[in-house]
């Protein structure tokens with residue numbers, strides 16, 4: 001574990017253990033230069049404690065970059081609770097976890113993630129104010145997926161503009177992989193803009209239902225890479241862009257909501273550049289969830305949040321233009337822009 005920690009530049013990593021409730025959790029705060037670290041709490045059955053540490057270190061770092069490139073005054077953090085979310089969750093465990101967050105005095109603010117939901121956030125809220133994503137009935141921001149989908153749409157339009165010279169989606173073909181919460185909202189938005197939409201899901205019945213609802217076309221899940229589309233929008237699991245899939249791809253653009261789309265950031269970002277496929281970095285265009293939480297902290301307004309999500313259009317254009325100008329992968333261009341913002345603000349904060 002110390003070996004893993006020494007390779008990272010995290011500000012603070014907290015191990016939380018409580019025998020009475022069975023809580024075993026790790027909170028990682030990566031960087032708070034821009035503001036308090038915000039990130040989800042994931043509950044997962046990790047094979048080893050080292051796997052849990054690896055995940056929380058990686059996720060918290062991504063949150064720093066996501067906040068920085070989105071222009072938010074937030075840092076990056078994340079938490080993982082080791083355990084089975086379907087059987088291992090109790091009110092006491094969540095509230096005990098909330099006490100650990102409280103002890104960090106606002107340097108970490110959490111939200112829901114895989115394996116946690118608004119009810120869990122409500123329990124955490126009983127112990128600390130440093131939580132977002134509480135239910136709308138309690139003054140929270142509610143479901144973040146429509147905002148996440150809006151951000152992805154903005155990312156797609158920025159790529160379309162770069163590739164075709166205008167950002168109209170009329171008649172453009174988009175394949176959405178994963179018709180879940182974000183995927184369905186995205187399909188709705190794409191259809192409103194008259195794109196021709198193809199949908200695949202591991203759950204074929206779900207793909208057919210969503211396709212029928214919005215006038216899209218359901219396709220077999222394993223055919224998504226072999227057909228020709230303008231845009232491939234991964235909205236399910238990560239690592240779908242890898243050494244096996246890139247040579248098969250027939251799309252001009254990749255832009256979707258899934259986290260960690262590139263199996264290997266360095267290798268596969270470079271491969272996409274060489275193949276001439278425009279890639280909208282995942283952590284940039286799926287920042288809608290984080291934007292939603294940010295708005296909740298400032299007093300939630302759906303209209304204002306949508307406006308913030310619309311900024312993803314210009315941020316994506318900036319990243320693509322840097323990528324093309326400097327002949328570097330788009331994910332690297334995004335990293336450089338995010339790192340520059342953090343470094344500029346660190347200097348300002350250090351000068352007074």
Ligand SMILES: NC(=O)c1ccc[n+]([C@@H]2O[C@H](COP(=O)([O-])OP(=O)(O)OC[C@H]3O[C@@H](n4cnc5c(N)ncnc54)[C@H](O)[C@@H]3O)[C@@H](O)[C@H]2O)c1
Pocket residue numbers: 144145148177178179180181182183200201202203206221235236237238257258259286287288289
């Ligand atoms: N929900 C948000 O606000 C949000 C915000 C940012 C990023 N994301 C990311 O976007 C992605 C989708 O999130 P979501 O909330 O819509 O999840 P979800 O669980 O609601 O939907 C995922 C969908 O993908 C399908 N799926 C799973 N494995 C698949 C596979 N191998 N092939 C095809 N389909 C598969 C599932 O059947 C499901 O319909 C995730 O990677 C998530 O981390 C979500």
